[in-house]
Amino acid sequence: MSFDNVCKFLAESYPEQFARWLLSGNISNIQVLKTELSIEPIRADSITLLRTINEILQLEFQTLPQSNPPVPFRMLKYWTRLYDEYNSEIEQVVLFLKRTNSPDVLIDSFQSRNTIHRYRVIRMWEQDPAPLLANPALLPLATLAQSDSPNILLEQVAQEVARIESTQERANVAACVSVLAGLRFDNNVITQLFKEEIMQESVFYQSIIEKGEQRGRQEGRKQGEEALLLRLLTRRIGRITPEIQARIQQLTISQLEDLGEALLDFSQPTDLTAWLESHQA
Numbered sequence: 001m002s003f004d005n006v007c008k009f010l011a012e013s014y015p016e017q018f019a020r021w022l023l024s025g026n027i028s029n030i031q032v033l034k035t036e037l038s039i040e041p042i043r044a045d046s047i048t049l050l051r052t053i054n055e056i057l058q059l060e061f062q063t064l065p066q067s068n069p070p071v072p073f074r075m076l077k078y079w080t081r082l083y084d085e086y087n088s089e090i091e092q093v094v095l096f097l098k099r100t101n102s103p104d105v106l107i108d109s110f111q112s113r114n115t116i117h118r119y120r121v122i123r124m125w126e127q128d129p130a131p132l133l134a135n136p137a138l139l140p141l142a143t144l145a146q147s148d149s150p151n152i153l154l155e156q157v158a159q160e161v162a163r164i165e166s167t168q169e170r171a172n173v174a175a176c177v178s179v180l181a182g183l184r185f186d187n188n189v190i191t192q193l194f195k196e197e198i199m200q201e202s203v204f205y206q207s208i209i210e211k212g213e214q215r216g217r218q219e220g221r222k223q224g225e226e227a228l229l230l231r232l233l234t235r236r237i238g239r240i241t242p243e244i245q246a247r248i249q250q251l252t253i254s255q256l257e258d259l260g261e262a263l264l265d266f267s268q269p270t271d272l273t274a275w276l277e278s279h280q281a
Contacts, residue, residue, distance in 0.1 A: 003183060006176050007097070011050070030051065032048070048060075051088075065100065065104035073110055075092055075110060076117040094120065096123050097144055108120065129146065129156075136160070139157050143181040144180060178190050232263055244273070255279055
């Protein structure tokens with residue numbers, strides 16, 4: 001699971017806490033909106049929309065500023081689509097997670113000849129850790145905040161996580177802390193403070209493990225398909241060169257199954273090359 005999706009999980013699990021952090025006033029009754037916009041999804045897996053009484057808060061988490069399309073243009077596209085669908089005031093906030101010297105993290109607007117569109121930018125490494133440490137929902141982000149002694153900051157985060165009374169919530173927050181802290185700290189430092197046993201009760205942690213196991217099963221199946229096909233192809237048309245093997249390894253499972261059927265008609269190596277040319281971009 002990507003770092004920005006960890007933040008999305010947090011924001012949608014604790015919408016009021018995120019809204020109060022980023023918007024002024026005592027905000028309550030926050031509604032998490034669907035993230036697939038009408039007509040066509042725009043990076044629907046990464047944006048978070050929180051609706052207050054008066055406006056929509058859009059959160060866009062970015063590990064690094066590189067993006068296609070670029071962040072400023074994407075924020076303009078989001079705004080027009082959101083405004084068209086909800087006809088509401090929209091507060092857009094881009095949160096950059098990983099410290100970088102790229103000048104792109106300083107950009108807070110899209111500008112063209114007749115258009116200027118502005119949004120807020122938060123660079124986590126410049127943020128005061130105090131308000132983040134005071135809010136359990138924001139503890140994972142506190143690991144990325146400004147500090148002259150990062151290791152001490154991580155210890156403070158661990159202490160605050162330990163104070164969370166609910167076992168389930170403590171496990172969820174600890175799992176998110178361990179993931180986001182990876183943007184800044186060595187894994188050995190993280191595991192010393194956040195033991196795996198603590199996080200095993202986390203639905204978030206279990207989701208990561210489950211997806212990893214599913215990915216492992218898929219990779220195992222794919223490797224098995226590749227090995228079988230290479231044996232069949234060798235018997236059918238002779239030695240398969242390393243270059244052709246590499247191309248076969250790039251095929252999807254569905255393409256490997258198609259190749260398994262097609263190879264019955266192969267009589268020479270050029271048949272395989274022609275098939276790959278027609279099935280690979």
